[in-house]
Amino acid sequence: MALLVDILSWVLIVAGGAFCIIGGVGMLRMPELFTRMHAAGIVDTGGAGLIVIGLMLQAGLTLVTVKLIFILVFILYTSPVSTHALAQSALSVGIRPRLADGEESGQHKETEPSKT
Secondary structure, three states: OHHHHHHHHHHHHHHHHHHHHHHHHHHHHOOOHHHHHHHHHHHHHHHHHHHHHHHHHHHOOOHHHHHHHHHHHHHHHHHHHHHHHHHHHHHHOOOOOEOOOOOEOOOOOOOOOOOO
């Protein structure tokens, strides 16, 4: 049973590390602020969460596990809140997300009125 817990914990730790590395590369490759912010939020919550869960399995039922639970709850609460606050502040200073066709959101193309 101990071997199974060790294997599962290391799988979670390695998956969390890989998630963080892939997300870091994604943050470098993303074209604009909002997509980078999305990558950072996912990496922070997902990658760090997997690592902390793997560490909890390694620690067993001890005081360390209780501390890791508090850290996990803190990460799960603060990451989305800080990402949302950053997005709101970017929007308030006028930075707009780029859409797929290169047009900024909130701006509409002028079209000719239809003759019906």
